Amino acid sequence: MHVPVLLKKLTLIVVTAIMLSACASQGGTHNEPHPDDPWEGFNRGVWAFNRGLDKAIVKPIAQGYHYVTPNFIEQGISNFVDNLLYTVTVANLLLQGRFDDFGTALGRLVLNSTFGLGGFVDVATVEGITRHDEDFGQTFAVWGWKDSPYLMLPFLGPSTLRDGIGRIPEIWIDGGDIVVRKTDRIEPLIATILDARVSLLPRDDEIDEAVDSYLFVRDAWLQNRRFKISNGNNDLPDYEFFLDEGESPDATQD
Amino acid sequence: MSIDTNIERFRRSMLISLLLISAVCGNAHAADINYQAEPVELVRQVSEELFERIDSHRAVYEQDQQQLEQMIREVFLPLLNERFSARLILGKHSRGLSDTQINDFADALMNQLLGSYASGLLEFESRDQVQVLPLRGDNSERMTRVQTRITLDSGEKAPVDYVLRKFDDRWQAFDVIVEGISYVATYRNQFNEEISADGFDQVLQRLQKGELQLEKANDDD
Numbered sequence: 001m002h003v004p005v006l007l008k009k010l011t012l013i014v015v016t017a018i019m020l021s022a023c024a025s026q027g028g029t030h031n032e033p034h035p036d037d038p039w040e041g042f043n044r045g046v047w048a049f050n051r052g053l054d055k056a057i058v059k060p061i062a063q064g065y066h067y068v069t070p071n072f073i074e075q076g077i078s079n080f081v082d083n084l085l086y087t088v089t090v091a092n093l094l095l096q097g098r099f100d101d102f103g104t105a106l107g108r109l110v111l112n113s114t115f116g117l118g119g120f121v122d123v124a125t126v127e128g129i130t131r132h133d134e135d136f137g138q139t140f141a142v143w144g145w146k147d148s149p150y151l152m153l154p155f156l157g158p159s160t161l162r163d164g165i166g167r168i169p170e171i172w173i174d175g176g177d178i179v180v181r182k183t184d185r186i187e188p189l190i191a192t193i194l195d196a197r198v199s200l201l202p203r204d205d206e207i208d209e210a211v212d213s214y215l216f217v218r219d220a221w222l223q224n225r226r227f228k229i230s231n232g233n234n235d236l237p238d239y240e241f242f243l244d245e246g247e248s249p250d251a252t253q254d
Numbered sequence: 255m256s257i258d259t260n261i262e263r264f265r266r267s268m269l270i271s272l273l274l275i276s277a278v279c280g281n282a283h284a285a286d287i288n289y290q291a292e293p294v295e296l297v298r299q300v301s302e303e304l305f306e307r308i309d310s311h312r313a314v315y316e317q318d319q320q321q322l323e324q325m326i327r328e329v330f331l332p333l334l335n336e337r338f339s340a341r342l343i344l345g346k347h348s349r350g351l352s353d354t355q356i357n358d359f360a361d362a363l364m365n366q367l368l369g370s371y372a373s374g375l376l377e378f379e380s381r382d383q384v385q386v387l388p389l390r391g392d393n394s395e396r397m398t399r400v401q402t403r404i405t406l407d408s409g410e411k412a413p414v415d416y417v418l419r420k421f422d423d424r425w426q427a428f429d430v431i432v433e434g435i436s437y438v439a440t441y442r443n444q445f446n447e448e449i450s451a452d453g454f455d456q457v458l459q460r461l462q463k464g465e466l467q468l469e470k471a472n473d474d475d
Contacts, residue, residue: 034443125409209370211444211466219440227434232413236399237429237439239342239417246341246348 036150036222043152047214050157054197059204062197074198076120081195083112083119084175084188091173092134096142105132133228136170137163141229150218158221289332293398293418293425298386300333301402305384308375315376323368326375335426336360338419342428343442347449355458362461363441369464378404385411396420399431 033040066074086109093102108124108131116123125131140162148162156167171177176188210216226234287299307325308315315322340360341348348356378384387401398418403411417429417436429438448466449457460466 122409131410205370211448215444215447216440219443220435223435223439224433232434234434236417236431237436239397239429239438242342242345242438242442245345 034150034218036147037218038149039151043150043218044214046152046154047217049154050152051213053155058193058197059201062194062201065194066198066201077191078195078199079112079116079122080119081176081188081192082122083109083116084179085192086112087175087178088136088170088173089132089134092136092139093132095136095139096134101130101132104130135163136166137225138166138229140166150222158217160225163225287329287332290424293400293416294386294389296333296418296425297400297402297416297427300330301384301386303329304375305378308378312376319373322376323372326368326372331364333416333427335419335421335428336364338421338426338428339363339438342438343445344449344454345442345446347446347454351454355454359454359458359461362458366461366464366466398425400427 037043069077086105090102090105090109093105108129111124111127111129112119112122115121137160145162148160151159151161151164153159153164153167156164159167176192179188180186207213207217223234287303289296291299304326307329311321311325315325337357337360340356340363343363344351344356344359383405385403385405387403389398389400393399396419400416400418402414402416404414405411413431413433415431416427417431418425418427429436431437445457457466
């Protein structure tokens with residue numbers, strides 16, 4: 001069985017199990033749901049599952065890998081994985097009609113894949129070529145699907161319904177997935193997972209020390225997502241509202 | 255170990271820390287940051303000074319987190335209005351609280367933030383890694399967003415923005431936005447949940463004792 005297919009099946013099993021348990025534990029002490037997170041009960045279940053999996057398996061392996069791998073090799077592998085995935089950015093810049101950026105991104109991909117020895121050396125960054133970050137979720141948002149409920153995906157982590165659906169076409173576009181399918185080798189997939197996890201290691205303390213790690217990750221992820229969709233031009237939080245809430249008794253109705 | 259040795263050790267460490275504090279304070283006069291400056295200039299001066307100090311005392315700070323925190327308090331904290339941030343974070347829960355209570359909350363939160371993030375600053379190798387951008391976007395006479403770019407080891411640039419507000423006589427920052435993630439907005443949701451459940455006094459107490467740092471999801475399991 002192909003690895004992506006296997007992963008999808010596993011995901012399906014986990015989702016079903018968590019939905020069942022979420023249904024069973026309905027009617028907790030919960031107050032009004034967050035507008036961006038109507039499925040919080042379910043999401044918290046998946047979050048707990050992901051955290052358990054991470055603590056037991058993924059994080060220890062990532063730490064071991066980070067510890068034993070010489071820095072330049074780790075960086076090389078990270079560049080290689082990023083370059084494979086960059087096909088997704090290139091395709092989505094085109095889909096969003098950003099032709100100049102598409103040209104730049106395509107140039108980056110070609111440069112790194114050739115002079116960068118198949119992506120191991122990030123020549124493009126050294127040359128000062130901008131690195132874009134686009135995916136199908138962002139494209140859907142640009143096309144008009146602005147708001148979408150927060151959705152914690154098993155194995156994959158924070159997402160929204162829109163961005164989760166955006167992961168499906170990726171299977172045919174992501175260079176990493178293509179290599180895995182064509183060669184029947186899972187090394188690129190393992191490298192992708194390890195690289196993604198290692199890059200998050202510095203954030204672990206922040207997450208562990210959060211008052212409520214689920215909320216911390218959700219709020220941070222949603223804000224960062226809006227930032228990416230707006231290409232860095234997102235609005236500031238509504239500070240005046242925060243302030244009014246504390247000052248006038250009728251600013252909020254709870 | 256006898257009580258005498260304990261007292262002796264305590265006295266010695268007090269002495270050493272007093273010496274260190276005075277040494278650090280002595281340094282502070284050497285640098286004159288104009289905390290009355292306009293937003294962009296203010297952020298530029300403060301970040302330059304911060305990295306200058308880290309550059310020149312790196313070995314000391316790596317050994318001694320206390321000194322690092324002390325230095326950050328001196329250079330960075332005058333830039334911030336943490337009381338204002340605290341009011342925004344508390345939102346509706348700040349209604350009916352006294353100024354003292356809000357100040358206590360602001361101090362406790364600042365202590366925790368310093369404890370968690372101070373050492374992160376040591377990862378920066380040089381002050382060239384910080385670039386303060388000229389103003390752009392919607393800024394008013396009372397509120398300004400100063401954008402900076404921090405170059406990471408990989409060569410990528412991380413956007414870090416400071417949101418400043420003009421308080422009585424000078425500009426001060428009350429929010430930091432890293433890659434679009436506002437600390438005020440993020441902490442607001444977390445504390446809202448916590449305070450709604452346990453009340454302000456209890457949450458403040460736990461924050462002061464450092465107990466809110468504990469991973470909560472695990473205890474529930």
